[in-house]
Amino acid sequence: MNNQNLPDARGHFGPYGGRFVAETLMEPLRQLEEAYNRLKNDSAFRAELDKDLAYYVGRPSPLYPAERLTKSWGGAQIYLKREDLNHTGAHKINNTVGQALLAKHLGKTRIIAETGAGQHGVASATVAARLGLKCVVFMGSDDIERQSPNVYRMKLLGAEVRPVTSGTRTLKDAMNEALRDWVTNVDDTFYIIGTVAGPHPYPMLVRDFNAVVGREVIRQSQDMLGRLPDALVACVGGGSNAIGLFHPMIPHAAVKMYGVEAGGLGIASGQHAAPLSAGKPGVLHGNRTYIMADDNGQILGTHSISAGLDYPGVGPEHSWLKDSGRVSYVAVTDDEALAAFHELTRVEGIIPALESAHAVAYGKKLATQMKRDEAMVINISGRGDKDIFTIAKREGIELLK
Amino acid sequence: MSRIKTVFDALRASGRKALVPYITAGDPHPQHTVALMHALVKGGADVIELGVPFSDPMADGPVIQLACERALVHGTSLWQVVEMVAEFRKTNTTTPVVLMGYLNPIEARGFGKFADYARGAGVDGVLVVDLAVEEAPEIAPIFRAAGLDCIFLLAPTSSAARIAAIAEQASGYLYYVSLKGVTGAATLDIASVEAKLEEIRRHTKLPVAVGFGIRDADSAAKVGRVADAVVVGSALVSQIEKHQNEPALLPELLTQQLGALRAALDKLKS
Numbered sequence: 290m291n292n293q294n295l296p297d298a299r300g301h302f303g304p305y306g307g308r309f310v311a312e313t314l315m316e317p318l319r320q321l322e323e324a325y326n327r328l329k330n331d332s333a334f335r336a337e338l339d340k341d342l343a344y345y346v347g348r349p350s351p352l353y354p355a356e357r358l359t360k361s362w363g364g365a366q367i368y369l370k371r372e373d374l375n376h377t378g379a380h381k382i383n384n385t386v387g388q389a390l391l392a393k394h395l396g397k398t399r400i401i402a403e404t405g406a407g408q409h410g411v412a413s414a415t416v417a418a419r420l421g422l423k424c425v426v427f428m429g430s431d432d433i434e435r436q437s438p439n440v441y442r443m444k445l446l447g448a449e450v451r452p453v454t455s456g457t458r459t460l461k462d463a464m465n466e467a468l469r470d471w472v473t474n475v476d477d478t479f480y481i482i483g484t485v486a487g488p489h490p491y492p493m494l495v496r497d498f499n500a501v502v503g504r505e506v507i508r509q510s511q512d513m514l515g516r517l518p519d520a521l522v523a524c525v526g527g528g529s530n531a532i533g534l535f536h537p538m539i540p541h542a543a544v545k546m547y548g549v550e551a552g553g554l555g556i557a558s559g560q561h562a563a564p565l566s567a568g569k570p571g572v573l574h575g576n577r578t579y580i581m582a583d584d585n586g587q588i589l590g591t592h593s594i595s596a597g598l599d600y601p602g603v604g605p606e607h608s609w610l611k612d613s614g615r616v617s618y619v620a621v622t623d624d625e626a627l628a629a630f631h632e633l634t635r636v637e638g639i640i641p642a643l644e645s646a647h648a649v650a651y652g653k654k655l656a657t658q659m660k661r662d663e664a665m666v667i668n669i670s671g672r673g674d675k676d677i678f679t680i681a682k683r684e685g686i687e688l689l690k
Numbered sequence: 691m692s693r694i695k696t697v698f699d700a701l702r703a704s705g706r707k708a709l710v711p712y713i714t715a716g717d718p719h720p721q722h723t724v725a726l727m728h729a730l731v732k733g734g735a736d737v738i739e740l741g742v743p744f745s746d747p748m749a750d751g752p753v754i755q756l757a758c759e760r761a762l763v764h765g766t767s768l769w770q771v772v773e774m775v776a777e778f779r780k781t782n783t784t785t786p787v788v789l790m791g792y793l794n795p796i797e798a799r800g801f802g803k804f805a806d807y808a809r810g811a812g813v814d815g816v817l818v819v820d821l822a823v824e825e826a827p828e829i830a831p832i833f834r835a836a837g838l839d840c841i842f843l844l845a846p847t848s849s850a851a852r853i854a855a856i857a858e859q860a861s862g863y864l865y866y867v868s869l870k871g872v873t874g875a876a877t878l879d880i881a882s883v884e885a886k887l888e889e890i891r892r893h894t895k896l897p898v899a900v901g902f903g904i905r906d907a908d909s910a911a912k913v914g915r916v917a918d919a920v921v922v923g924s925a926l927v928s929q930i931e932k933h934q935n936e937p938a939l940l941p942e943l944l945t946q947q948l949g950a951l952r953a954a955l956d957k958l959k960s
Contacts, residue, residue: 311749313845473871586798
């Protein structure tokens with residue numbers, strides 16, 4: 290249950306994970322795995338990464354004691370892990386600086402990425418600009434519509450944003466298209482996957498690059514509380530911010546962990562993006578994991594107010610953590626997330642991403658069931674500036690065009 | 691002996707090359723698929739690869755993606771595809787049929803249940819695009835036990851070690867993807883295909899089919915010179931797309947289109 294040493298040599302987390310891709314990508318994936326295993330223990334590579342995280346990303350991010358929120362909720366002491374304060378405004382940059390360094394060491398000249406909310410696309414375009422690499426970001430045409438500020442940001446950074454019009458025109462289709470591009474341009478291209486899904490070694494390496502979040506929380510909570518927190522809460526789409534927070538804490542059995550999926554219009558409505566809460570195991574995007582599919586094995590369309598959570602799969606390590614019982618997975622609805630968005634904005638002056646607002650919404654429910662001397666850490670995985678158009682539209686407010 | 695082996699043995703004995711057309715089942719509508727399969731046989735098909743539509747065909751180019759979408763609009767399911775093969779077998783007991791698709795629709799139904807049902811309907815082989823040889827040891831034996839051949843892909847990026855491991859698990863034939871890319875891509879480098887086929891043949895006696903990038907008689911003839919079998923997919927599916935609203939024309943059009951490739955391959959013999 291507390292096994293932190295996964296995946297195994299074949300990239301499996303128990304029955305999950307693995308490498309389910311067409312033959313052309315198998316050798317490049319093996320090469321990536323080999324390069325990563327070599328570099329992750331290389332002191333020069335580590336030093337380069339640590340330098341980037343400190344001086345470019347701006348780490349460590351604060352663990353903020355949210356006193357007004359604690360008082361207002363009337364339960365556990367609330368601490369917010371401020372990943373929204375990172376360069377580019379989300380946890381996504383932790384992974385992209387790491388993978389960009391890998392790309393550099395592998396001699397690749399072109400970066401591709403998929404994006405849903407646009408945060409990973411922006412983070413990829415950012416590191417590509419910094420390293421002088423060409424960058425193409427695949428984005429579902431529906432997501433381009435609802436995340437226009439990030440689309441423009443990527444273009445300013447010199448990236449090409451390629452609209453994906455196949456399938457459901459969201460994150461899953463962007464990932465299909467990025468895989469198709471990679472298979473075609475595998476010689477010069479590095480595919481920076483933005484979440485802990487995809488074929489091995491991606492779930493492992495994306496986790497490792499994000500685990501800096503959990504390691505910092507361990508150190509910061511020791512300093513501030515003299516102990517580890519009692520509960521961790523993070524939103525789960527593909528699950529990269531959650532696994533980053535959870536993974537270093539897996540062996541500490543007293544720390545309870547909660548992954549919050551997008552409940553959309555409610556689990557019973559079928560209009561959601563909560564494969565761990567309401568899906569079943571299957572194979573999607575190169576790994577076996579919980580997915581949302583119909584009885585014929587076709588992947589279902591998902592719904593969430595938050596583009597970054599609007600994905601029918603989830604990282605395979607989360608599937609394993611669910612089955613093992615180490616992490617509890619729950620869902621909150623669009624409306625609950627929206628209410629939490631406003632509450633955090635008004636009470637603490639922090640505008641969270643709609644993704645992160647899902648974690649805040651569940652944190653509120655949980656806090657009231659906890660004792661006042663207990664501590665909870667909620668991961669504010671990103672800032673909400675990108676969402677203001679979505680929210681204004683939903684609330685019938687027209688912003689300047 | 692499997693139907694696939696029978697066909698390849700006979701072709702080899704007569705010095706001919708196999709022609710292997712691909713269409714997506716259920717495209718443009720499930721009711722037309724069996725007629726199109728017979729039309730392919732009439733045009734000179736030795737083996738038919740019948741695509742099982744999937745919502746997320748990550749190894750396919752736009753032509754086959756759209757074919758999947760057209761088939762799925764009409765709810766074409768794995769079970770329906772198997773039933774189409776049963777229907778085809780009522781009047782054709784000799785042409786091998788290989789189901790080609792992605793793992794999840796099969797996994798959703800259960801590997802054993804699928805294998806038995808497919809074999810019973812007259813399916814001869816399975817090519818699961820996203821089932822890499824490393825993940826196959828738990829799955830391929832189930833297919834083989836039911837009497838289905840397991841066809842695997844080889845690619846320009848496959849190392850010698852991988853080719854050996856894949857040849858070990860494969861039966862029926864091997865499918866060499868002629869280029870780095872998705873289905874329907876345009877460029878074909880015959881010299882590099884030929885060199886890779888030489889390497890592959892050092893590891894296996896199985897026939898090697900070559901696909902991706904073959905669209906007409908000319909490219910079929912070039913590939914036919916070096917391969918045991920020529921696979922043509924997107925070029926046929928494009929024809930189906932073009933005439934999706936006049937499906938009555940399609941059998942004759944596909945027979946003609948494939949017939950041109952057949953003639954080009956048969957010329958190689960002399």
